[in-house]
Amino acid sequence: MVTTRAREGRVGTASRILDAAEKLVQVRGFNAFSYADVAAEVSISKAALHYHYPGKAELGEALITRYSARFGQAMLALFAAAGTAQDKLAGYVGLFADVLREEKMCLCGMLAAEYHTLPVAMQASVLSFFADNEAWLTQVLERGSAEGSVRLTGPARDTALMILSGLEGAMLVARAYGDVDRFLTTADRLLSGLYLSSP
Amino acid sequence: MVTTRAREGRVGTASRILDAAEKLVQVRGFNAFSYADVAAEVSISKAALHYHYPGKAELGEALITRYSARFGQAMLALFAAAGTAQDKLAGYVGLFADVLREEKMCLCGMLAAEYHTLPVAMQASVLSFFADNEAWLTQVLERGSAEGSVRLTGPARDTALMILSGLEGAMLVARAYGDVDRFLTTADRLLSGLYLSSP
DNA sequence: GTCTATAACGAGATAGAC
DNA sequence: GTCTATCTCGTTATAGAC
Numbered sequence: 323m324v325t326t327r328a329r330e331g332r333v334g335t336a337s338r339i340l341d342a343a344e345k346l347v348q349v350r351g352f353n354a355f356s357y358a359d360v361a362a363e364v365s366i367s368k369a370a371l372h373y374h375y376p377g378k379a380e381l382g383e384a385l386i387t388r389y390s391a392r393f394g395q396a397m398l399a400l401f402a403a404a405g406t407a408q409d410k411l412a413g414y415v416g417l418f419a420d421v422l423r424e425e426k427m428c429l430c431g432m433l434a435a436e437y438h439t440l441p442v443a444m445q446a447s448v449l450s451f452f453a454d455n456e457a458w459l460t461q462v463l464e465r466g467s468a469e470g471s472v473r474l475t476g477p478a479r480d481t482a483l484m485i486l487s488g489l490e491g492a493m494l495v496a497r498a499y500g501d502v503d504r505f506l507t508t509a510d511r512l513l514s515g516l517y518l519s520s521p
Numbered sequence: 522m523v524t525t526r527a528r529e530g531r532v533g534t535a536s537r538i539l540d541a542a543e544k545l546v547q548v549r550g551f552n553a554f555s556y557a558d559v560a561a562e563v564s565i566s567k568a569a570l571h572y573h574y575p576g577k578a579e580l581g582e583a584l585i586t587r588y589s590a591r592f593g594q595a596m597l598a599l600f601a602a603a604g605t606a607q608d609k610l611a612g613y614v615g616l617f618a619d620v621l622r623e624e625k626m627c628l629c630g631m632l633a634a635e636y637h638t639l640p641v642a643m644q645a646s647v648l649s650f651f652a653d654n655e656a657w658l659t660q661v662l663e664r665g666s667a668e669g670s671v672r673l674t675g676p677a678r679d680t681a682l683m684i685l686s687g688l689e690g691a692m693l694v695a696r697a698y699g700d701v702d703r704f705l706t707t708a709d710r711l712l713s714g715l716y717l718s719s720p
Numbered sequence: 721g722t723c724t725a726t727a728a729c730g731a732g733a734t735a736g737a738c
Numbered sequence: 739g740t741c742t743a744t745c746t747c748g749t750t751a752t753a754g755a756c
Contacts, residue, residue, distance in 0.1 A: 335721080335722095349637050350635075350637055350638050351550070351552060351634060351635050351638065353550060353552045353553045354552045354635065354638045356748075356749060356750080357749080357750065357751085358748080358749080358750095366721090366722070366723090367722065367723055367724080368750085368751085369721095369722070369723065369724080369725095369751090369752085369753095370721065370722050370723075372750085372751065372752080373721060373722075374721090376751090377750075377751075378750075425637070427634060431634075431690075431693060432634055434693045434694060434696070434697045435550060435626060435630075435631055435634035435635070435693060436549075436550055436553065436634070437696065437697045438548050438549055438624070439549050439550065439553045445697075448697060449697060449698065452694055452697070452698075475713060475714075476710065476713070480706050480707070480709075480710050481710055483694075483703065483706065483707050483710070484687070484691075484707045484710035484711055486690075486694065487687065487690040487691040487693070487694045487695075487707050488683070488686065488687040488690055488691075488707075488711065489690065490690040490693055490694060491630075491685075491686040491687055491688065491689040491690020491691065491692075491693065492683075492686040492687075492690065493690075494630060494633045494634060494686070494689055494690060494693065495633060495651055495682075495685065495686045495689060496686070497633070497636065498633045498636045498644075498647060498648060498651070499648065499651075504682065507679050507682065508679070508682050508683045508686050508687075510679075511675065511679050511680055511682070511683035512683055512687065512711075514674060514675070514714075515674075515713075515714040534739080534740095555730075555731060555732080556731080556732065556733085557730080557731080557732095565739090565740070565741090566740065566741055566742080567732085567733085568733090568734080568735095568739095568740070568741065568742080568743095569739065569740050569741075571732085571733065571734080572739060572740075573739090575733090576732075576733075577732070
């Protein structure tokens with residue numbers, strides 16, 4: 323069942339609020355944006371913002387939930403699509419690169435930096451995001467290893483963690499330089515050594 | 522020439538301010554600590570703080586300057602010490618691990634997350650820190666390659682960047698979990714493949 | 721659902737005494 | 739150098755009208 327709003331492709335206020343807030347968090351951080359910033363971006367009053375999201379903690383929670391769901395769907399699509407482990411990993415790197423091209427940090431990478439200042443509910447959600455990514459990467463690596471397209475020299479989970487952490491760090495540093503190529507080069511290096519065709 | 526203060530090992534107010542502020546930034550971030558926080562930690566008034574560092578921008582600058590100098594000295598010591606490239610890299614990883622053990626993020630990794638909210642002088646100093654680290658790693662890798670203890674499959678600089686970014690990201694993620702072992706495991710994975718003795 | 725108005729608080733920063 | 743007192747502004751959040 324689809325509401326009129328969805329059928330017509332219109333976007334509700336709650337969703338536009340999330341769009342604006344998400345961008346602000348990914349560019350400036352959770353502690354460096356205000357309700358006033360979001361309100362101005364969406365062209366509503368701060369009070370209306372509080373109607374949709376009572377406080378910053380609730381808004382932050384909603385941000386992570388939506389972001390994780392979207393990222394999870396993208397990972398699922400990559401996993402289901404035809405292609406080798408190498409293809410899936412290239413697609414995965416592309417997800418991060420797309421974020422970086424907008425001068426944004428991964429939402430949960432940004433929140434990880436601010437971790438010790440976050441409401442506990444947000445902290446837990448950040449860890450869930452990392453756990454989901456780790457699990458996806460582990461599956462891809464194990465399948466690739468079973469298929470013979472990936473060479474693992476230790477537990478798949480360790481390599482999964484290395485890839486996730488490496489990509490987050492590569493975004494962090496490359497974004498400071500405003501240099502997407504820097505990210506792509508580093509991503510290549512992170513994955514080199516995994517494939518049997520590597521030199 | 523040594524001042525009485527230095528000879529007696531006493532620590533001046535300016536230095537104690539930097540100690541407190543540095544910790545606060547590494548744990549909470551530049552945008553999540555206040556002059557009041559530092560003043561309380563050092564047991565002086567906010568006004569006294571402003572006497573030593575006129576504004577947050579100047580304090581931030583001083584933090585990066587001192588941190589970079591300290592880190593640079595440690596890197597120099599590692600470079601000068603006897604040992605293989607592998608030894609130097611292990612020592613380098615140890616520098617990051619020591620920071621993480623105090624639940625702190627690398628100062629400049631934290632500031633990289635907040636990059637787009639920083640005063641321009643601080644932004645430049647953050648990039649300098651990264652450049653210094655990159656240069657050191659490149660030298661170590663090239664020397665190791667020349668000595669035959671390191672196997673490079675591309676430009677040393679690319680691998681240097683991968684190691685730096687990877688360690689920053691590993692800190693970011695491991696710190697959220699409060700798990701130093703997670704960092705160490707990831708660091709091992711990042712460097713695996715570099716050494717000729719690797720499986 | 722959205723608004724204006726305002727409360728309540730903390731931030732960075734300054735003045736001027738000691 | 740350090741203090742108390744104060745200023746100004748931005749922040750989150752609420753009240754109540756429309």
